[in-house]
Amino acid sequence: METVDPRARLRDLAAGRGDSLAALSAMLGRNAAYLQQFVTRGSPRRLAADDRRRLADYFGVDEVALGADAGRPSFSLPRLDIAVSAGPGAYVDGEIVLGAAELDPALATRLGLREGEAAIVRVRGDSMEPGLVDGDLIVVDRARRSPDARGAVFVVRIDDTVMVKRVMRTPQELKVMSDNPAASPVPSGRVEIVGKVVWLMRQPR
Structure with a gap:
C-alpha cells in the first residue's frame, strides 16, 4: 500500500487551490509560520486533530491524507x-x-x-x-x-x-x-x- 506523506499532500493541496500556508494557518487560529514549519521542518510531527479535521473539511479530502490513522472511527x-x-x-x-x-x-x-x-x-x-x-x-x-x-x-x-x-x-x-x-x-x-x-x-x- 502506498504511503502518503501528509506534509507533501498538504503542500500540493494548498498549491492546487492557490492558498498560502500562512492563510491556512490563520484559518486555524495559528501563527503564520505554523503550517510552513510543519511542511518544511516536520514540526509539529503530526497536525493536531482539530487542525487536521478543519483542513480536511476545507480541501474535501479524507483526514488520512493529512496524517490521521487509517481505520479510525468516524x-x-x-x-x-x-x-x-x-x-x-x-x-x-x-x-x-x-x-x-x-x-x-x-x-x-x-x-x-x-x-x-x-x-x-x-x-x-x-x-x-x-x-x-x-x-x-x-x-x-x-x-x-x-x-x-x-x-x-x-x-x-x-x-x-x-x-x-x-x-x-x-x-x-x-x-x-x-x-x-x-x-x-x-x-x-x-x-x-x-x-x-x-x-x-x-x-x-
Whole structure:
C-alpha cells in the first residue's frame, strides 16, 4: 500500500487551490509560520486533530491524507438545507438533508456531541458579526436547549422564522439579541430553542 506523506499532500493541496500556508494557518487560529514549519521542518510531527479535521473539511479530502490513522472511527453529521438567518429571518418549510460530513471523533467527544442530535447548517446575514459571518457553516447541538444567565449562541425559531442569535435567560424571559449593534431588531414572538451552536467551520477569508 502506498504511503502518503501528509506534509507533501498538504503542500500540493494548498498549491492546487492557490492558498498560502500562512492563510491556512490563520484559518486555524495559528501563527503564520505554523503550517510552513510543519511542511518544511516536520514540526509539529503530526497536525493536531482539530487542525487536521478543519483542513480536511476545507480541501474535501479524507483526514488520512493529512496524517490521521487509517481505520479510525468516524462521527457523521447531517448537513441540512437550512440557512439560519443572522439577519431579518428565514422562513423554512422543513429540513432537507443535503448529505453528511465527518467530524473528528475526538472533537465530537470534546464537544459532548452524540450522533443523531447534531447537524451542520449555514449562516445567512450579518447580524451576528464579527463572530459569525454570512456563509459560515456551524455545528448545532440539538440536545442542548437551555440558555443560562451568561448567554450563548443558539439557533432559535421565532414563530416560523429560524435564526441564529445570542440568547440568555433572565428571571422574566429569554433575551434574544444580535451581536452586531447595527442589526435590525429581533422580531417579537414565541421563542423556541432549536439547539446550541458549538463549533464554527470556517474557510480562510
